[in-house]
Amino acid sequence: MRVVELIDVYKIYKTEFYEVKALDGVSMQVEEGDFVVIMGPSGSGKSTLLNLIGCLDKPTSGKVLINGVETINLDDKELTELRRDTIGFIFQTYNLIPTLTALENVELPMIFKGISRQERERRARELLSIVGLEDAMDRKPNELSGGQQQRVAIARALANNPKILLCDEPTGNLDTKSGEQVMNIIKEQNEERKVTVILVTHDPSLAKYGSFVIRLRDGKIERVEG
Amino acid sequence: MYLELAKRNLERAKVRSLLAVIGILIGVMAVSAIGIFGESLKATVLENFEDVANELIVSPNYQEGYKYLEKKDVERIEKLPHVDSAIPIKSDSLLVEAKKKKAYLPIYGMEEKDVEEMFDVEKGVIRLKGSCVVGKRLADFADIRVNSKITINGREFRVAGILEDTGARFDINPNTAILLSPDDFSKVSDAGYTMVIVRADSLDLVDNVKKEIEDKLNSREEKVIVFDLKIILERINEAFSQINTFLMAIASISLLVAGVSILNIMLMSTIERTKEIGVMRAIGAYRTTILKIFLFEAVILGLIGSIIGSVLSIAGGYAIDYLILQNVKYVFQPATLIYIFLGFSVGLATSVVSGLYPAWRASRLEPIEALRFE
Numbered sequence: 311m312r313v314v315e316l317i318d319v320y321k322i323y324k325t326e327f328y329e330v331k332a333l334d335g336v337s338m339q340v341e342e343g344d345f346v347v348i349m350g351p352s353g354s355g356k357s358t359l360l361n362l363i364g365c366l367d368k369p370t371s372g373k374v375l376i377n378g379v380e381t382i383n384l385d386d387k388e389l390t391e392l393r394r395d396t397i398g399f400i401f402q403t404y405n406l407i408p409t410l411t412a413l414e415n416v417e418l419p420m421i422f423k424g425i426s427r428q429e430r431e432r433r434a435r436e437l438l439s440i441v442g443l444e445d446a447m448d449r450k451p452n453e454l455s456g457g458q459q460q461r462v463a464i465a466r467a468l469a470n471n472p473k474i475l476l477c478d479e480p481t482g483n484l485d486t487k488s489g490e491q492v493m494n495i496i497k498e499q500n501e502e503r504k505v506t507v508i509l510v511t512h513d514p515s516l517a518k519y520g521s522f523v524i525r526l527r528d529g530k531i532e533r534v535e536g
Numbered sequence: 537m538y539l540e541l542a543k544r545n546l547e548r549a550k551v552r553s554l555l556a557v558i559g560i561l562i563g564v565m566a567v568s569a570i571g572i573f574g575e576s577l578k579a580t581v582l583e584n585f586e587d588v589a590n591e592l593i594v595s596p597n598y599q600e601g602y603k604y605l606e607k608k609d610v611e612r613i614e615k616l617p618h619v620d621s622a623i624p625i626k627s628d629s630l631l632v633e634a635k636k637k638k639a640y641l642p643i644y645g646m647e648e649k650d651v652e653e654m655f656d657v658e659k660g661v662i663r664l665k666g667s668c669v670v671g672k673r674l675a676d677f678a679d680i681r682v683n684s685k686i687t688i689n690g691r692e693f694r695v696a697g698i699l700e701d702t703g704a705r706f707d708i709n710p711n712t713a714i715l716l717s718p719d720d721f722s723k724v725s726d727a728g729y730t731m732v733i734v735r736a737d738s739l740d741l742v743d744n745v746k747k748e749i750e751d752k753l754n755s756r757e758e759k760v761i762v763f764d765l766k767i768i769l770e771r772i773n774e775a776f777s778q779i780n781t782f783l784m785a786i787a788s789i790s791l792l793v794a795g796v797s798i799l800n801i802m803l804m805s806t807i808e809r810t811k812e813i814g815v816m817r818a819i820g821a822y823r824t825t826i827l828k829i830f831l832f833e834a835v836i837l838g839l840i841g842s843i844i845g846s847v848l849s850i851a852g853g854y855a856i857d858y859l860i861l862q863n864v865k866y867v868f869q870p871a872t873l874i875y876i877f878l879g880f881s882v883g884l885a886t887s888v889v890s891g892l893y894p895a896w897r898a899s900r901l902e903p904i905e906a907l908r909f910e
Contacts, residue, residue: 366818366904387822394820405815409544421537422820
């Protein structure tokens with residue numbers, strides 16, 4: 311099943327003085343269960359591409375289809391629900407809510423979905439166990455290491471059983487060992503639960519995790535490997 | 537959970553939240569305490585008029601050619617239902633001589649028992665048989681003492697007593713007058729009854745009695761004018777309510793300042809938490825969810841400030857009453873609760889209104905823009 315499809319997508323940022331083509335006619339398809347690694351130098355349009363797939367941004371022209379639904383026609387509420395139910399986000403800077411404990415951070419997307427307290431607590435505990443943080447559930451982000459915070463972020467991203475996991479430089483702020491731990495968890499989710507992973511990075515060592523690699527340059531797909 | 541999230545966000549900036557609470561607290565306290573004081577002031581003033589509130593003054597209608605009330609009119613009034621008492625009064629302005637001073641002064645002709653009922657004596661006794669009683673200010677002015685002799689219209693009277701100063705009254709003013717018995721009055725003046733002071737059985741029956749008198753006495757011609765003192769009470773009540781509203785409006789400026797402070801604090805908080813808002817939007821929070829979280833923060837600040845402010849306003853009202861009125865008995869009356877509730881509501885409403893704009897602004901943030909915010 312095709313979970314992501316981009317058809318001739320352009321994203322142009324205009325200012326008074328200049329125009330930047332962040333994406334210049336990108337077309338691509340991602341099937342369910344794929345592990346796509348998108349690589350490219352800074353400014354190549356990787357993050358823009360990820361934001362469009364994550365329904366955080368809209369293309370200037372072209373079509374973005376998530377699960378067969380064209381996102382351009384959706385209103386804010388529908389986009390929010392699509393993100394909440396279908397997509398999990400993992401950011402480079404973890405982006406956990408500092409006032410909440412690890413457990414509460416993982417519960418948050420389920421709260422937004424209206425899942426009962428009992429059920430969401432059970433699931434949050436289960437997810438934190440999967441990422442190896444059963445002993446740190448009641449700790450707040452500032453009491454966790456970078457690697458631990460990113461693992462909480464993964465648990466949070468998986469909270470609502472998303473079909474797609476969008477990872478923006480997930481190991482960018484981590485040491486090699488923590489980075490590997492994080493990547494293994496993501497890979498595990500991809501292999502065991504058939505979660506589609508789209509990962510953006512400029513770290514060449516992560517290419518090995520992908521079922522195929524898309525190389526971007528100047529807003530265009532330079533080549534697809536694998 | 538949203539409430540919990542709001543609470544924790546406030547705890548994150550404890551000093552700032554505390555300052556916002558103090559602002560609201562002071563505002564609520566000012567509004568409620570001033571309200572309590574205004575109500576106490578009104579009650580204190582009205583207390584002085586309470587005993588005359590169920591009085592009606594019946595006087596002849598000069599415009600229709602009636603100078604005096606007739607004896608039978610007085611008797612008819614006395615017989616009306618719900619009339620507790622009717623005090624007929626004759627009055628005239630007569631030449632009075634005392635200790636080589638002479639002046640035209642008001643002279644009242646009243647029954648001794650009525651004088652005793654209406655006024656207190658400061659010196660001597662109230663005895664009107666062949667003698668008179670004199671108002672306090674007149675006695676002081678003309679150096680009249682008990683047993684002094686005064687001449688009214690050429691007839692000599694011994695002063696039996698000097699009345700206490702009655703202050704301002706709406707019926708008769710004995711302070712600068714001389715009171716005689718009706719018989720003695722007839723010997724110095726041929727004036728008839730110029731007034732009947734009627735007391736209704738209760739305040740609620742004043743209107744009934746007024747109507748009865750008008751029906752009975754004015755059935756053919758408008759012979760009498762009936763003036764009820766209740767209306768004065770109502771006017772005083774009205775005036776003090778307006779003063780109170782004005783005072784509270786001034787006090788509510790402090791609430792306005794507190795509201796601006798909440799607005800400022802929450803706007804800062806919105807900016808500081810822009811990225812967090814972006815994250816929440818990215819992982820599935822609706823705009824309304826963000827709005828709710830921020831509004832809860834304003835409500836929490838408002839609730840805490842308003843509750844503490846309300847409690848302290850009792851102490852504030854007590855202090856103002858004690859300092860200005862030297863009387864605190866009106867602090868603990870039902871109206872106080874109304875002002876506490878009013879202060880509380882205005883405090884809470886101010887917080888919510890102040891929180892609306894920052895909350896709305898937070899909810900309008902585009903997730904992508906918010907996530908990019910550093």
